[in-house]
Amino acid sequence: MIEIFQWSTLATCGLIAAARIPSALRGENRSLFYIFALMTAAIFLSIEAPYIAVDRALGGINLANLLLRFIIFSAIYFVGIRVTRGFGADHAYRLITGRLGMMVLLVISLVMTALFFLMDTVGSSAGLSATSGKSELNFALVEYYGAAGRAYPSYVSLVLLPAMVRAVGSRLPVLVRFAAGLLALGGIAIALTLLFPLVPPEWGALEFIVNYTAVLCFVLGLALIWAARVRNSRSPGPKRTSTEA
Amino acid sequence: MTLPAKAFQRWLQGIAPDASTADVCRISGIKRTTLAQQLVRGKVSVSTVVSISRAYNINPVAALADFEPYRELAGPQQPPARCELVSQISTADLLRAMLARPGMDPAGEPGDKPPALSPAPHATSVKNWVDAIDDGEVRHRVSAATGIAPQNYSAQLTANRLSAELAVATARAAGVGAASGLVATGLITEEEAGWPPDARQAALDSLSDGDLAALAGDRLQALGKVLRRQEQDQAQTEKIWENLG
Numbered sequence: 001m002i003e004i005f006q007w008s009t010l011a012t013c014g015l016i017a018a019a020r021i022p023s024a025l026r027g028e029n030r031s032l033f034y035i036f037a038l039m040t041a042a043i044f045l046s047i048e049a050p051y052i053a054v055d056r057a058l059g060g061i062n063l064a065n066l067l068l069r070f071i072i073f074s075a076i077y078f079v080g081i082r083v084t085r086g087f088g089a090d091h092a093y094r095l096i097t098g099r100l101g102m103m104v105l106l107v108i109s110l111v112m113t114a115l116f117f118l119m120d121t122v123g124s125s126a127g128l129s130a131t132s133g134k135s136e137l138n139f140a141l142v143e144y145y146g147a148a149g150r151a152y153p154s155y156v157s158l159v160l161l162p163a164m165v166r167a168v169g170s171r172l173p174v175l176v177r178f179a180a181g182l183l184a185l186g187g188i189a190i191a192l193t194l195l196f197p198l199v200p201p202e203w204g205a206l207e208f209i210v211n212y213t214a215v216l217c218f219v220l221g222l223a224l225i226w227a228a229r230v231r232n233s234r235s236p237g238p239k240r241t242s243t244e245a
Numbered sequence: 246m247t248l249p250a251k252a253f254q255r256w257l258q259g260i261a262p263d264a265s266t267a268d269v270c271r272i273s274g275i276k277r278t279t280l281a282q283q284l285v286r287g288k289v290s291v292s293t294v295v296s297i298s299r300a301y302n303i304n305p306v307a308a309l310a311d312f313e314p315y316r317e318l319a320g321p322q323q324p325p326a327r328c329e330l331v332s333q334i335s336t337a338d339l340l341r342a343m344l345a346r347p348g349m350d351p352a353g354e355p356g357d358k359p360p361a362l363s364p365a366p367h368a369t370s371v372k373n374w375v376d377a378i379d380d381g382e383v384r385h386r387v388s389a390a391t392g393i394a395p396q397n398y399s400a401q402l403t404a405n406r407l408s409a410e411l412a413v414a415t416a417r418a419a420g421v422g423a424a425s426g427l428v429a430t431g432l433i434t435e436e437e438a439g440w441p442p443d444a445r446q447a448a449l450d451s452l453s454d455g456d457l458a459a460l461a462g463d464r465l466q467a468l469g470k471v472l473r474r475q476e477q478d479q480a481q482t483e484k485i486w487e488n489l490g
Contacts, residue, residue, distance in 0.1 A: 029490065086488030088481060171478050176485060222489065229490030232482075 002208060006047045009212055013040045016223050031078050032222065038075035039219055042068060046211075048126040055124035062121040065128055069112060069149040073105065076190075079218060080156040083183065086225075089163035096159055104155050112148035115141055143197060150193045157187035157214075175228035179221045186217030247288035248312050254284075256294070256311050260301050273300035291409040295432055305433050306424050314410055315423075322439050323422035330440070330448035332377035333429060335367035336464040339449075343461045348454030362445055366431040369467065372402045374429035378419035386418040387411065406430070 017036035024033035044050050045068040055064035077096070084093035095101055119141045121131050132142040164187060167180035189210050196207055261269060266284075270277045273296045283289045291309065298308035310319035334342075341359040343349055367373075375383065388395045391414050401407050407415070412426025424438035436442070452460070 029488070032489065082488050086485040088484055170481075171474075172482055172485070176482070225485060225489045229486045232486070 002205070003047075005212060006043070009216060010040065010043045010047065013043055013215070013219050016219060020226075029082075031082055032226070035075055035078045035082065035222065036219070038071050038078070039215065042071045042075060043215060045071065046126075051126040052124050060122065060124050062116075062124060062128060062131065064124070065121075066113065066116050070109070072149070073109070073152050076153045076156045077105070079222070080160060083160055084163065087163050087167050087180070089160070092159045092163050096156055101155075101159075105152060108148055108152045108155075112145060115145040115148060119145065147194075147197065150190075150196065153190045154194050157190040160184075161187045161191070173228055173232070175224055175231070179224035179228065182217045182221030182224065186214045186221060189214035189217060247283075247290055248294065248314075250284050250287040250289055252312055253289040253294065256308070257297070259311075260298070260303060260308075269297060269300075273297045292432060305437055306427070306439070309409070309427075315413060317413065317417065317423045322424050325422055325425050325438075325440055325444065326378070327448045327451065328377040329374060329421060329425050330445045331452065331460065332373040333365035333367070333370055333435070334445055334449055335363055336369070336461070336468060338362045338367075339457070339461045339464060342449055343454075343457050346454045346457060348458065362449070365428055365435055365445070366405075369405055369464075370429045370431070371405045371407045372467075373464075374426065375402055375407075375415060378415075378421050378425075380419070383415065383419045387415050390414055390418060 013036060017033065017040045020033040020036055024030050045054060045064055051064055051068075054067075055062055058064055058067070080096040081093070084090070084096060119128075119131055119138055120134055121128070123130050125131060128142050128145070132139045161184055164180045164184035168177050168184065170177065172180075192210050193207075193214070196210075199206055257264075257269065264272075266280060267277060269275075270280055275293060275296055280289075280293060283293060294308055294312070295305040298305045306318050306322075309315040310317075331339075338359070345357065345359050384395060384398060387393065388398055391411060393411065398411070401411070407426065407430045409427060409430070409432055412430050412432075413423050416423045416426045422438070424433065427433045428435055428438045428440070435444070441447075449457075
């Protein structure tokens with residue numbers, strides 16, 4: 001069940017990324033293509049079989065996991081920039097690209113990398129489950145490493161959240177408001193990942209659902225804004241006025 | 246706003262006893278599926294009654310008076326006040342009239358006689374009508390009498406919409422003729438409401454240059470606000486397309 005869901009999410013995201021290739025070649029908003037491509041890569045690496053294959057190629061010490069974390073960081077960073085720019089959320093933009101945002105990114109990245117190399121990571125295993133089982137120290141390190149990996153995406157999505165909630169209630173086109181709602185939902189889901197250490201192990205499926213809800217909400221939200229633009233440029237139509245009967 | 250299907254069937258029996266639903270639709274130009282759906286749901290729209298009564302040469306105001314919520318439309322109507330008549334003149338017509346006034350340019354040649362007024366309603370006729378009859382408390386009384394939340398009522402006025410029931414309730418709360426609001430919402434024509442053919446023109450002509458200039462100024466100011474807001478919305482949407490499209 002979970003596998004089907006993973007592969008179909010991958011397919012959705014991959015298709016959207018592929019669909020962006022022509023406009024990326026024309027030079028329209030290339031960073032959006034990068035966002036979709038990075039997200040596709042992240043989903044790819046989060047599935048067990050591809051993860052093992054990639055990691056073996058990288059030496060079998062779970063470097064692919066570290067790579068996955070940084071792919072997620074860069075994807076969420078670009079999402080943050082594009083979305084705050086688009087929605088005119090200048091304060092949020094500064095919180096991501098300004099000194100504070102850069103400090104947060106740097107500290108979290110350093111801590112995460114340090115934790116990674118403190119662990120005994122030999123032997124590819126998705127989600128570092130094998131590493132976690134090696135010793136109590138490794139178990140604790142994997143927990144902290146995971147928390148660091150979730151911290152930066154949570155920071156960005158919490159920064160985005162107020163602007164998205166505002167956009168939902170604005171007078172923007174309906175599709176855009178719906179997309180903002182999806183982005184807000186994705187942001188909430190990512191922020192909820194911070195609470196994962198509190199989730200009892202037998203509810204592992206819950207973590208999975210929250211993760212994939214977040215990814216799907218972000219991908220579909222961004223794709224929807226793109227669709228809204230395509231729709232808008234195809235039917236310029238009479239300008240809708242608030243005085244219309 | 247809707248009328249109960251039972252009352253509608255009884256009314257239809259009274260005006261077209263032998264006509265089938267198909268006949269009624271054909272004569273009145275209502276889509277058969279539309280009427281069928283309204284009958285199935287038990288809620289017939291006011292505009293359906295208006296279209297059918299016009300097709301059978303019955304004054305729609307008299308037809309509506311057959312239904313419980315619109316009893317007060319029966320009998321002779323209070324004639325429209327001057328402010329109501331002027332409120333149903335479009336901003337463009339008011340400005341044209343102003344240009345032709347001597348007060349506009351005392352030294353110059355008198356302007357051309359402006360063309361005939363375009364028929365009511367116009368793009369802001371609902372809001373202008375309510376503003377014209379508002380003693381400052383009308384909105385309050387309407388919301389108390391009908392239970393509509395003040396912000397919903399305002400939103401309808403801003404969108405130049407008002408349900409027939411609310412239009413009648415507003416007229417009642419302001420103590421003006423019950424049919425005036427139905428003219429402002431465009432449900433019925435001035436003639437059907439019993440307004441004399443040149444009433445609006447006469448009301449306009451009776452305004453002094455000063456009053457007309459002040460009124461035109463108010464209208465322009467309101468128009469400026471609406472247009473500026475639209476431009477801001479448009480700019481915000483463009484920004485989203487530019488960054489996320």
